[in-house]
Amino acid sequence: MNDALKKEFEALVGKDNVMEGESDRFSYAYDAAVLEPVLPGVVIRPETREALGRVVKLCNDNGLPITVRGSGTNLSGGTIPKQGGVVILTNALNRILEINEADLYAVVEPGVITAKFAAEVAARGLFYPPDPGSQAVSTLGGNVAENAGGLRGLKYGVTKDYVMGVDFFDVDGELVKSGSRTVKCVSGLNLTGLMVASEGTLGVFEKITLKLVPPPLAAKAMMAVFDDMSKASETVAAIIAAKIVPATLELMDNFTIRTVEDFAKAGLPVDAKALLLIEVDGHPGQVADEAEKVEAICRRQGAVRIQVAKDAEERNKVWEARRAALSALARVSPTTVLEDATVPRSKIPAMMHALDSVAAKYKLTIGTFGHAGDGNLHPTILTDRRNAEEWKRVEEAIDEIFDVALSLGGTLSGEHGIGLAKSKYLEKETSRATILFSRHLKKAVDPKGILNPGKIIGE
Amino acid sequence: MNDALKKEFEALVGKDNVMEGESDRFSYAYDAAVLEPVLPGVVIRPETREALGRVVKLCNDNGLPITVRGSGTNLSGGTIPKQGGVVILTNALNRILEINEADLYAVVEPGVITAKFAAEVAARGLFYPPDPGSQAVSTLGGNVAENAGGLRGLKYGVTKDYVMGVDFFDVDGELVKSGSRTVKCVSGLNLTGLMVASEGTLGVFEKITLKLVPPPLAAKAMMAVFDDMSKASETVAAIIAAKIVPATLELMDNFTIRTVEDFAKAGLPVDAKALLLIEVDGHPGQVADEAEKVEAICRRQGAVRIQVAKDAEERNKVWEARRAALSALARVSPTTVLEDATVPRSKIPAMMHALDSVAAKYKLTIGTFGHAGDGNLHPTILTDRRNAEEWKRVEEAIDEIFDVALSLGGTLSGEHGIGLAKSKYLEKETSRATILFSRHLKKAVDPKGILNPGKIIGE
Numbered sequence: 001m002n003d004a005l006k007k008e009f010e011a012l013v014g015k016d017n018v019m020e021g022e023s024d025r026f027s028y029a030y031d032a033a034v035l036e037p038v039l040p041g042v043v044i045r046p047e048t049r050e051a052l053g054r055v056v057k058l059c060n061d062n063g064l065p066i067t068v069r070g071s072g073t074n075l076s077g078g079t080i081p082k083q084g085g086v087v088i089l090t091n092a093l094n095r096i097l098e099i100n101e102a103d104l105y106a107v108v109e110p111g112v113i114t115a116k117f118a119a120e121v122a123a124r125g126l127f128y129p130p131d132p133g134s135q136a137v138s139t140l141g142g143n144v145a146e147n148a149g150g151l152r153g154l155k156y157g158v159t160k161d162y163v164m165g166v167d168f169f170d171v172d173g174e175l176v177k178s179g180s181r182t183v184k185c186v187s188g189l190n191l192t193g194l195m196v197a198s199e200g201t202l203g204v205f206e207k208i209t210l211k212l213v214p215p216p217l218a219a220k221a222m223m224a225v226f227d228d229m230s231k232a233s234e235t236v237a238a239i240i241a242a243k244i245v246p247a248t249l250e251l252m253d254n255f256t257i258r259t260v261e262d263f264a265k266a267g268l269p270v271d272a273k274a275l276l277l278i279e280v281d282g283h284p285g286q287v288a289d290e291a292e293k294v295e296a297i298c299r300r301q302g303a304v305r306i307q308v309a310k311d312a313e314e315r316n317k318v319w320e321a322r323r324a325a326l327s328a329l330a331r332v333s334p335t336t337v338l339e340d341a342t343v344p345r346s347k348i349p350a351m352m353h354a355l356d357s358v359a360a361k362y363k364l365t366i367g368t369f370g371h372a373g374d375g376n377l378h379p380t381i382l383t384d385r386r387n388a389e390e391w392k393r394v395e396e397a398i399d400e401i402f403d404v405a406l407s408l409g410g411t412l413s414g415e416h417g418i419g420l421a422k423s424k425y426l427e428k429e430t431s432r433a434t435i436l437f438s439r440h441l442k443k444a445v446d447p448k449g450i451l452n453p454g455k456i457i458g459e
Numbered sequence: 460m461n462d463a464l465k466k467e468f469e470a471l472v473g474k475d476n477v478m479e480g481e482s483d484r485f486s487y488a489y490d491a492a493v494l495e496p497v498l499p500g501v502v503i504r505p506e507t508r509e510a511l512g513r514v515v516k517l518c519n520d521n522g523l524p525i526t527v528r529g530s531g532t533n534l535s536g537g538t539i540p541k542q543g544g545v546v547i548l549t550n551a552l553n554r555i556l557e558i559n560e561a562d563l564y565a566v567v568e569p570g571v572i573t574a575k576f577a578a579e580v581a582a583r584g585l586f587y588p589p590d591p592g593s594q595a596v597s598t599l600g601g602n603v604a605e606n607a608g609g610l611r612g613l614k615y616g617v618t619k620d621y622v623m624g625v626d627f628f629d630v631d632g633e634l635v636k637s638g639s640r641t642v643k644c645v646s647g648l649n650l651t652g653l654m655v656a657s658e659g660t661l662g663v664f665e666k667i668t669l670k671l672v673p674p675p676l677a678a679k680a681m682m683a684v685f686d687d688m689s690k691a692s693e694t695v696a697a698i699i700a701a702k703i704v705p706a707t708l709e710l711m712d713n714f715t716i717r718t719v720e721d722f723a724k725a726g727l728p729v730d731a732k733a734l735l736l737i738e739v740d741g742h743p744g745q746v747a748d749e750a751e752k753v754e755a756i757c758r759r760q761g762a763v764r765i766q767v768a769k770d771a772e773e774r775n776k777v778w779e780a781r782r783a784a785l786s787a788l789a790r791v792s793p794t795t796v797l798e799d800a801t802v803p804r805s806k807i808p809a810m811m812h813a814l815d816s817v818a819a820k821y822k823l824t825i826g827t828f829g830h831a832g833d834g835n836l837h838p839t840i841l842t843d844r845r846n847a848e849e850w851k852r853v854e855e856a857i858d859e860i861f862d863v864a865l866s867l868g869g870t871l872s873g874e875h876g877i878g879l880a881k882s883k884y885l886e887k888e889t890s891r892a893t894i895l896f897s898r899h900l901k902k903a904v905d906p907k908g909i910l911n912p913g914k915i916i917g918e
Contacts, residue, residue, distance in 0.1 A: 102700060102805035103834075125702070147645045154642055160652070161620065174892035182801045183613055183833035184873035186606045186656050187881075187888050188915060189897045190619070193652020197645050203896075214702035241561060243584065243673035285744020342641045346561035374642035375562075414643035422646075429646050433633035437662075437904055438648045444903030445896055456647060 001042055005062060009044055012054045017045040017092075028069060028087040032134075033077040033421050034337050034385065040067070040081035045089040049109065049206050052093065056204050057173030059086055065450050068200045070111060070139030075338055076419030078146060078199045082453050088204070090141050097207060099124055104212045105164055105181050110141025110205040114148075117210075127215035129156035132415070133326060141205050147197035149415030151248045151322070154345075154373035155281075158415065159196065162211045166195045168203035171446050181209055194441075199417055200452035202445055216281035219247065220291040221315040224276040224298040225269050225305040229253060229356075232274035233349040235301040236372045239278075240345055242297060244290050249373025250277040250322055251348075256329065256367040256380075263328035266321030269305070276303075276372070277322055279315075325369045326380070333365070333382035337394060341405035342414030345375040354404040355379050362397040364390075376414035402428070418456045426457070460501055464521060468503055471513045476504040476551075487528060487546040491593075492536040492880050493796050493844065499526070499540040504548040508568065508665050511552065515663050516632030518545055524909050527659045529570060529598030534797055535878030537605060537658045541912050547663070549600050556666060558583055563671045564623055564640050569600025569664040573607075576669075586674035588615035591874070592782060600664050606656035608874030610707045610781070613804075613832035614740075617874065618655065621670045625654045627662035630905050640668055653900075658876055659911035661904055675740035678706065679750045680774040683735040683757040684728050684764040688712060688815075691733035692808040694760040695831045698737075699804055701756060703749050708832025709736040709781055710807075715788065715826040715839075722787035725780030728764070735762075735831070736781055738774075784828045785839070792824070792841035796853060800864035801873030804834040813863040814838050821856040823849075835873035861887070877915045885916065 001009075001020070009018045019025075020042050029037035041064075046052040059066050065085035072079050081087050090111035097107040101124055108117060114135040121128045131150035132138055138148065144166065149158040165179020178191035195203060226232040236249060252260070252268075252275045261268040268275065276298065280290040291308070298306055309315035330336040343351045352368065355377075359366040370377035379401060383394050402412055402425055412422050412429050427435050438457045443449075453459050460468075460479070468477045478484075479501050488496035500523075505511040518525050524544035531538050540546050549570035556566040560583055567576060573594040580587045590609035591597055597607065603625065608617040624638020637650035654662060685691040695708060711719070711727075711734045720727040727734065735757070739749040750767070757765055768774035789795040802810045811827065814836075818825040829836035838860060842853050861871055861884055871881050871888050886894050897916045902908075912918055 100803070100805075102696060103803040104699070105803075147649070149643045149645075157620075158643055160649070161616075170892055170896055172892075174895075175890055176893045176896045177889045178893065180801075180870040181803050181868050182835070182870050182873065183804070184608045184617055184801055184830075184835045185870045186608075186874055186876050187871045188877060188885050188893065189660075189900065190606070190652055190656045191893070191896065193619070193649055193655060194900075196652060197649045201648075214704060237561060240563070245673060283742050283745035283748065286742035289742065342639075342643055344559070344562040344564075344640050345642070346559075371643075376641070376643045409640050411639040411641050411644045412646045414641060415645055417645050418647060426647050430636045431634055433629055433631075434635045434637065434647065434650070436633075437629055437635045437650065440903040441648065441653075441900055444899040 008058055009055065012058065013044055013046045013051050017047065019043040028081065031072045031074040031077060031079040033075050033419060034335055035077045035080060035420060038080050038083050040087040041084040043087045043089060045092055047092040049093060052204065052206065053169045053173040053175065055088060056169045056171065060171040060448060060450055063448050063450065065453050066204070067452050068204055070142030071137045073134035073138045073142065074146065074419060075416040076413070076421040078417050078419035078455055080420060090139060096120055101126065103181060106210045106212060108140050108208050108210065110139060110208060112140045114138045114140055114143055121212055126212040128162065128210065128212055130159045130162055133323060140208060144196055144205065144208055145198065145200050146417045149371070149376060151250060151371060153371055153376065154249060155245045155247045163192055163196050163208065164211050165209035166192045167206045168195060169206055170203055171448070171450060175206060176203060179209060199419060199455045201442055201455050202451060218284040218287040219279055219281035220287050221279040221309040221318060222291065222295065223307045223318055224278065224303040225272045226274040226302065227304050228302065229274045229352055230349055231302040232276055233352045233372065235276060235298055235303070236348050237346045238297050238301055239294055242293060244293055246278050246294065246373060247281040248277065248279045250369070251372035252325065252369040253367060255365070256325055256369045259332060259367060260321050260325050260328040263331060264321045264324045266317050268321060277318055329367050329380045329382060333384060335383045335385040337381040337383065337398070339379045339381070339398065339401055340413050340416040341379070341401050341410060342376045343405055343408045343410035345373065347408040347410065348372050348375060350408055351377060351404065355401070358397050358400050362393040364393060364397055375410065420454060423456060423458050467517055468514065471517065472503055472505045472510050476506065478502040487540065490531045490533040490536060490538040492534050492878065493794055494536045494539060494879060497539050497542050499546045500543040502546045502548060504551055506551040508552060511663065511665065512628045512632040512634065514547060515628045515630065519630040519907060519909055522907050522909065524912050525663070526911050527663055529601030530596045532593035532597045532601065533605065533878060534799070534875040535872070535880040537876050537878035537914055539879060549598060555579055560585065562640060565669045565671060567599050567667050567669065569598060569667060571599045573597045573599055573602055580671055585671040587621065587669065587671055589618045589621055592785060599667060603655055603664065603667055604657065604659050605876045608830070608835060610709060610830060612830055612835065613708060614704045614706045622651055622655050622667060623670050624668035625651045626665045627654060628665055629662055630909060634665060635662060638668060658878060658914045660901055660914050661910060677743040677746040678738055678740035679746050680738040680768040680777060681750065681754065682766045682777055683737065683762040684731045685733040685761065686731070686763050687761070688733045688811055689808055690761040691735055692811045692831065694735060694757055694762070695807050696805045697756050697760055698753055701752060703752055705737050705753065705832060706740040707736065707738045709829070710831035711784065711828040712826060714824070715784055715828040718791060718826060719780050719784050719787040722790060723780045723783045725776050727780060736777055788826050788839050788841060792843060794842045794844040796840040796842065798838045798840070798857065798860055799872050799875040800838070800860050800869060801835045802864055802867045802869030804832065806867040806869065807831050807834060809867055810836060810863065814860070817856050817859050821852040823852060823856055834869065879913060882915060882917050
């Protein structure tokens with residue numbers, strides 16, 4: 001960047017917040033996806049929303065590509081910058097602007113940490129349900145940009161279901177307003193809907209209005225142990241067929257169980273072929289009824305043991321173990337590829353069989369866990385990217401996993417986004433017309449193509 | 460239309476389905492908004508989805524404006540055609556393509572009647588919650604295009620919350636696919652989100668995938684009678700503050716009560732200054748608890764009488780009376796203007812006071828009822844459009860109602876859309892940049908401007 005332009009950025013955000021040093025550029029060259037790092041030219045950290053808007057305008061005026069970055073937990077390359085482009089950090093825009101208890105909403109800046117927000121909301125006696133695996137470090141802006149999911153998706157929905165409004169800067173730094181603090185709003189095109197999951201390609205979030213709900217009055221968690229994966233995955237479908245929607249309904253295969261137990265020492269049964277971790281919540285009467293029914297279904301489907309958490313501590317221990325799954329698997333090998341193919345939940349048994357076949361066919365280690373209750377599995381391939389021959393098999397296996405998911409009526413990505421990693425597959429799930437329609441939209445609001453170029457729909 | 464083009468349309472949909480007669484054109488010149496009728500040039504009724512796509516392409520090729528029409532219950536002029544343009548009827552595209560009980564979704568053509576669909580779903584032991592007032596005749600395609608609300612919005616959300624996917628024709632008649640049959644899906648831009656509430660301005664729906672849920676196990680309805688409107692509207696806020704979210708929480712003022720009773724003979728208390736109609740649902744234990752709490756809150760807030768529905772019949776009678784509100788009010792005067800200004804629910808008392816002042820200031824009769832639980836009121840002005848002097852006061856009153864709603868943090872439209880009627884007000888709620896951003900999107904996917912021109916963002 002030339003000195004004059006650098007001075008302009010410094011005037012907007014302060015000298016310390018314009019970072020061109022090699023270590024800064026390296027720090028923001030990658031995210032949690034298994035993709036090559038790309039070095040940005042400069043890293044900029046606005047401390048006010050007003051400065052954010054001006055930075056966006058200055059970038060556009062100078063044709064500089066922008067990648068906005070929260071905590072970089074993205075799993076599809078959505079926060080990998082353009083070579084020589086600008087990374088805008090949102091971590092200084094971390095204010096909770098309002099928590100409105102009477103009207104059940106909150107207004108936040110994009111850099112607020114998800115778990116911190118959920119805790120603040122809980123302290124007011126309310127509930128923000130979306131709980132992506134990365135919630136301890138992820139930002140709400142990132143969650144909205146990716147439409148992050150989590151463990152509670154099947155009963156409570158995902159981030160999208162809690163976004164009431166988004167104000168965002170267009171490429172000219174002008175503020176576009178959408179949505180409302182009201183429960184119902186149909187004022188204008190649903191730009192809020194469009195911005196959710198847009199991965200930074202259409203605008204830069206200024207502030208976000210989120211829906212809050214009253215918390216459930218009670219909850220009960222249990223672990224069902226199976227000596228056969230098919231029995232476990234068929235139990236998932238049986239629970240939904242009984243018209244019970246648990247708050248969480250998680251599946252772990254034997255490899256994941258052993259790996260997690262080795263890491264987290266939570267007392268998981270390492271001999272089990274599969275585990276279901278189930279939590280029901282709501283009114284105490286409902287919780288009691290549903291827990292009883294779920295237990296009966298698990299037994300009927302052949303669970304060898306069912307363990308109901310006696311108290312909150314025991315319950316938390318199990319959930320912490322589940323949340324540790326990715327970290328535990330990631331310790332095992334140099335490269336961890338966390339996939340996200342998702343199917344209608346009745347197709348979970350078929351998907352699990354297919355994953356077994358893929359692992360055998362390509363001679364790969366695949367640990368599978370995930371949000372079985374909403375059909376969102378995370379087959380995790382443990383590999384070493386430096387091994388070219390093995391990596392080729394990994395890529396072929398991923399292709400086949402996507403093909404199977406689509407043939408079962410599923411989708412390429414349940415909650416991790418398309419980013420750079422899956423962009424080339426998108427047409428297979430949708431159509432040529434879908435890609436072109438999306439590109440027309442993008443081009444219309446970002447004629448110079450500066451907003452997170454290459455993500456979702458290519459360049 | 461010239462003969463050659465007419466023959467092309469006839470080849471696509473059949474001779475009987477291309478209607479140019481005066482009575483046909485008059486029949487589709489208006490909708491439920493109080494706006495001047497506009498005569499289309501031709502009315503076309505495709506009987507297959509394939510023909511629908513070809514009609515769209517033929518219109519675009521010939522620069523003919525399209526207005527897609529379900530049942531024409533639109534309240535903001537969204538289905539008023541362009542002078543001389545094409546009205547496409549969806550009433551022959553009325554097939555329910557799939558109801559998937561295992562995976563809790565359904566796939567429908569756009570012309571399926573809302574209540575018919577809800578009944579089919581209920582017959583399978585499932586539940587489709589959105590219940591716009593016009594559900595007995597409205598279509599699902601219209602509901603999605605308008606993001607229709609209804610009585611259950613506060614607990615169950617609106618149409619948007621049940622749309623999992625939309626496949627739609629772009630102006631070239633190519634099929635754009637978005638969303639999925641899976642609970643979670645982040646494959647590509649959220650075009651489904653963008654299409655909801657787009658009022659036919661961006662594409663033509665081919666089929667829609669809708670989310671279903673298990674029905675509540677129990678429900679209890681009650682009517683709380685107040686001798687003072689303030690007490691009733693403050694009770695709404697008190698119920699939400701107690702962290703209870705009823706399935707429905709409806710308000711009626713004295714004028715509406717008397718008018719409805721005169722029409723529906725449901726046994727409503729005609730002396731009451733205000734009524735709250737409240738239904739809680741869910742697990743039987745929850746219903747019992749919440750009903751008890753709601754009753755206690757109503758008493759504490761000064762309800763003079765509370766009547767709990769003894770059985771389903773009594774319950775239905777009250778809800779039918781509430782659903783008759785618009786029809787009842789519409790009988791009173793030649794012109795009925797049903798407004799839709801919406802505020803955060805804690806602002807309902809302030810909004811009710813403001814409506815009183817507006818009625819007094821402009822010497823108008825305003826009956827107010829609506830979905831108080833989600834802040835969505837329907838002040839209904841009874842007037843005669845032929846009375847120019849009075850109509851001027853009506854227009855000034857509407858302007859003032861919008862100003863008040865916005866000043867209370869509300870929105871121009873909760874559930875009736877912007878259409879033609881509120882287009883000129885939209886910038887006041889949002890910003891110039893919002894209008895321009897929206898116009899850029901529209902122009903990008905509809906360069907000739909043939910898709911329902913003039914709606915939402917003007918021309």
